[in-house]
C-alpha cells in the first residue's frame with residue numbers, strides 16, 4: 082500500500098508522511114485508560130455515530146436505552162450517540178434523533194445516565210443532514226412503528242441547489258441570513274446536550290451532511306463567500322465550530338468528524354483541489370485546532386455513487402496519522418476493525434489516539450472487553466464485515 086501511495090503522490094511533502102508510521106511495537110495501547118480534558122476513557126475504543134432510526138419526534142426511546150446500554154455494558158470507552166439533528170429538517174428521516182427543543186433533553190439524559198452507569202463515557206454527534214435523505218429505516222432498523230403523521234422531513238436545504246440523484250427532492254440553497262441562523266442552532270443544541278449530561282460533543286461534517294456540502298467543492302458550487310476557494314468553503318463549518326466551542330464547556334472535549342478526502346480517486350493522497358482532499362483537510366484541521374477542537378475523527382467521504390475506495394481498510398488510519406502529525410491534534414482512526422489485534426495494530430502503527438469501531442462493536446459485542454490482542458476466539462473476518470458494511474452503505478446512499 083505504502084509503495085503505491087508514494088509513487089502516485091503528487092507533491093514531495095507526502096513522502097515524509099510515511100516516516101510517521103511506527104515500526105517498533107510499544108506497550109499495548111488498546112485497553113489502556115486515557116484522559117482528555119474532563120474525561121477518562123477505560124480504553125481507546127470509540128463506538129461512532131451510527132443511526133438507529135428509532136427516535137420519535139427526535140426523542141430517544143427505549144430502543145436507544147437497549148442499544149447504547151448494551152454497547153456500554155460490553156465496554157466501549159466512548160460511545161458517540163448517533164447523528165442528532167440540530168433542527169427538525171436536519172434529519173435524514175422522521176426517525177432520526179434530534180436536540181432542538183427542551184422535550185428532547187430528558188429522553189437523552191436517560192440514555193446518557195445508563196451509559197455512565199455502565200462505565201462508558203457518553204458522547205453525541207450533532208448533525209444537520211442538509212439535502213441528504215435516507216431510505217434505510219424500515220430496511221435495517223425497524224424498531225419503531227411508524228406513526229401516521231411521521232413523514233420524512235420535507236424541507237431540505239444545502240450549500241447549493243445541486244441534487245444528489247434525479248429522484249431526490251430539490252434542495253434550497255441556504256441564504257447568508259439562513260446560514261447565520263443555522264450557526265446559532267448548533268450552539269443552542271450544544272447547550273441542550275450539556276444539560277442532558279453529555280460529556281463529549283462531536284460536530285458532523287462528514288457523510289454528505291450539511292457541513293460536508295459546504296467543505297467539498299464537489300458538492301458546493303456557490304459563488305458567494307461561502308463557495309469557491311478553500312477559505313470560502315471552510316467559512317461556514319468554522320463558524321459552526323466557533324459557536325459550538327463557545328457554547329460548550331471549556332473542560333469538555335469537542336470533536337469534529339470529517340472526511341480526509343472525497344476519494345475522487347482510489348489514491349487517498351491524490352489532489353482534488355476544487356473538491357476535497359487530504360491537503361485541504363490538513364489546512365482545515367489547523368483552523369479547527371486554533372478554535373479549540375480537541376480531536377478529529379476521520380470518516381469516509383461519500384460524495385458520489387461511484388466512490389473509489391482503496392483497499393486495504395487501513396487507509397483511513399493512514400489519513401488520520403497524517404493529520405495527527407501535520408496538525409498536531411489527536412485523531413480517531415476508522416478501520417473496519419472487528420478484532421482486538423487489528424485495533425491494536427492501527428493504534429500502534431498509525432499512532433491513532435482512538436480506534437473507531439462501528440460494525441465490529443455491533444457484530445461482536447464482546448469485542449471491547451474480551452477480544453484482547455491475545456484472545457482472538459470467534460474471529461469475524463474483515464472481508465465478512467466489509468461486505469456487511471458495503472451493503473449497509475449501499476442502502477444508506
Ligand SMILES: Cc1cc2nc3c(=O)[nH]c(=O)nc-3n(C[C@H](O)[C@H](O)[C@H](O)COP(=O)(O)O)c2cc1C
Pocket residue numbers: 129130131132163164206217285287288338380381415416417418437438439440441470473474477
Ligand atoms: C447505517 C449506518 C449509519 C451511519 N450513520 C452515521 C452518522 O450518522 N454519522 C457518522 O458520522 N457516521 C455514520 N456512519 C458511519 C459510521 O460511523 C462508521 O464510520 C462506519 O460504519 C465505518 O466504521 P466501521 O467499519 O467500524 O463500521 C453510519 C454507518 C452506517 C453503516
